Amino acid sequence: MPESPSPANEALAAPPDRVAEIQAEWRRERPDLDPSPQAVIGRLHRVALRLTERLVAVYRDFGLSEGEFDVLATLRRAGAPYERPAGELADHTLVTTGGLTKRVDRLEARGLVERRTEASDARKRLVRLTPQGTELIDRAIAAHLDNEHRILDELGATDAAALEPILTRWLRLLDEN
Numbered sequence: 056m057p058e059s060p061s062p063a064n065e066a067l068a069a070p071p072d073r074v075a076e077i078q079a080e081w082r083r084e085r086p087d088l089d090p091s092p093q094a095v096i097g098r099l100h101r102v103a104l105r106l107t108e109r110l111v112a113v114y115r116d117f118g119l120s121e122g123e124f125d126v127l128a129t130l131r132r133a134g135a136p137y138e139r140p141a142g143e144l145a146d147h148t149l150v151t152t153g154g155l156t157k158r159v160d161r162l163e164a165r166g167l168v169e170r171r172t173e174a175s176d177a178r179k180r181l182v183r184l185t186p187q188g189t190e191l192i193d194r195a196i197a198a199h200l201d202n203e204h205r206i207l208d209e210l211g212a213t214d215a216a217a218l219e220p221i222l223t224r225w226l227r228l229l230d231e232n
Contacts (some may be wrong), residue, residue, distance in 0.1 A: 072099050075089075113202045117195040122150065122158050124199070127167065127192040130184045138183035140173070146220065166193060 071079070074097040081090040084203045114124040129147045130137050139147065148187070159182055162168040167188035173179035184192065207215045 072098075074101065108194075109202065110199070113198050114195065116198065117191060119157075119191075122148070122154070123162055123167075124163060124195060125150075126155070126182075127184065128157050128196060129186055130168065130182065131189065131192045131196065136183060137189060138171075138181045141170075141180045141182055144182055156190060162188065185228060 078093050111121050114127040133139050145152045171181050199200045
């Protein structure tokens with residue numbers, strides 16, 4: 056029985072993708088430059104754009120933007136009573152406090168979160184999921200994870216497992232800078 060081709064061999068046998076075409080154009084136009092980083096970074100950027108499109112489509116099914124999903128998921132992961140101080144919430148969602156305020160305002164207007172003052176310090180504001188927000192994010196995260204499983208299944212378990220430590224290391228290096 057013939058062996059099935061490896062993903063690397065499949066990539067070599069496939070016609071050039073857009074990134075390969077861009078690299079060839081740069082080699083032709085600027086032979087003094089080395090466009091080889093585009094082989095990884097250009098493709099990774101395109102993968103990230105395609106992944107974002109597919110992830111956001113699921114959030115939209117629940118009436119959420121990517122940022123709103125992030126806020127609700129961050130609160131849900133905090134555990135009961137599903138609240139975090141506003142500053143901590145900003146740290147966990149990687150947005151500025153100003154950006155977070157707009158997201159929380161929209162979610163509060165929809166009855167998905169509520170703000171309250173910390174009992175021990177009136178200057179501290181807490182953001183908490185409402186029961187409606189908890190129910191929505193529980194449904195949305197289940198759909199989100201199903202979607203991520205489908206996406207990774209397209210790649211295959213072996214390749215997904217090989218990518219994880221590489222991406223983990225690379226992200227750590229980028230975060231250090």
